[in-house]
Amino acid sequence: MRDFYEILEVDRNVSKEELKKSYKKMAKKYHPDLNPGDKEAESKFKEISYAYEVLSDDSKRQIYDNYGEEGLKGGFSGESSGFGGFSDIFDDIFDIFGGGAGFRTSYRDDRSYPQKGSEISVEIDLDFFEAVFGTEKEINVKVKSKCNHCHGGGNEPGTKKEKCDKCHGSGQIRVEQSSPFGRIVRTTTCDKCQGKGEIIEEPCKKCKSSGIVTNAKKINVKIPAGVDTGNIITLSGQGNEGINGGPKGDIYVYIKVREDSVFKRRSYDLFIDIPISYSDAVLGGIIKIPTLTKIVDYEIPKGTKGGTTFKLKGEGVPVVNKNYKGDLYFTVNILIPKKVSDEERELLEKLRKNDSEIKHEQKSFFDKVKDLFD
Incomplete structure (x- = not known):
């Protein structure tokens, strides 16, 4: 490439x-x-x-x-x-x-030359799951097409078009200019026929001699799974009519995806926060994790700390036009109850008195803090 x-x-x-x-x-x-x-x-x-x-x-x-x-x-x-x-x-x-006598520029200011039709840009809003799984959307666009009254000729049916007598049908004329360096010859668009090479006797009443009309058009657009904000889908050859026999332009569909309240996306990976109980964090156990398609069981180890992140491989967003997916990462957050029963309070008080591991870590931490001030 x-x-x-x-x-x-x-x-x-x-x-x-x-x-x-x-x-x-x-x-x-x-x-x-x-x-x-x-x-x-x-x-x-x-x-x-x-x-x-x-x-x-x-x-x-x-x-x-x-x-x-x-x-x-x-x-x-x-x-x-x-x-x-x-x-x-x-x-x-x-x-x-321009400093040479008789120098001639070779670029073309030539509207009679076949040109590709201009592009059309459209924005599509998708919700999170439409973007993830793919969908089909209908867009409404205004497209410049060949006039069906004159069939693109620009003249009323039954009337004639004559060759331009100034450019002899070429659509271009040579313009000579004098400069301090000598004579300069330049090729430019014929001002009599505006580069068309022909003079229309009676302009088309529908398109006013342009040969082009603007029509509303509905197009179904297939959105592949995995698209994200900023992606562009190109509809080749479905845009505006080309000029002087040139190809049709393209339609560019710009994708914009709304965020989800649960899943956060980064490229093709997903991120989610999962609340767990203090007892699950301490003792370990099986917790429920939502993915894009189902809820799965995941066993967390005992002694899991709040803020720990785990990965579910291949449970992320499909990669566009590929047969694999990103990953899903979930971070556990330990829930602290605001209200506890008398029985629960009694158990927690016992745990606080007997939790030697936590007391040891607290002592080590404050020993380090003390060293900072000594």
């Missing part, structure tokens, strides 16, 4: 500003116009641009950090060379490299 941080020569905690700075530096080094005919430089340029496209987007970066490149599920293509969204960076490169 490719390491995008290594590709951009940054560490994993890099800020957005430092990430951008490193990308600009490498983009200038491997830019195709500075390395004509160099296939290796061209390949490197595409690779660093792809890495930056992922890491500069917060949601995509989180998916990559959690699940690696596989977690993106084909949402991006390393072969994409449109580099949409990088115009600010390439403007900087353009300013620096």
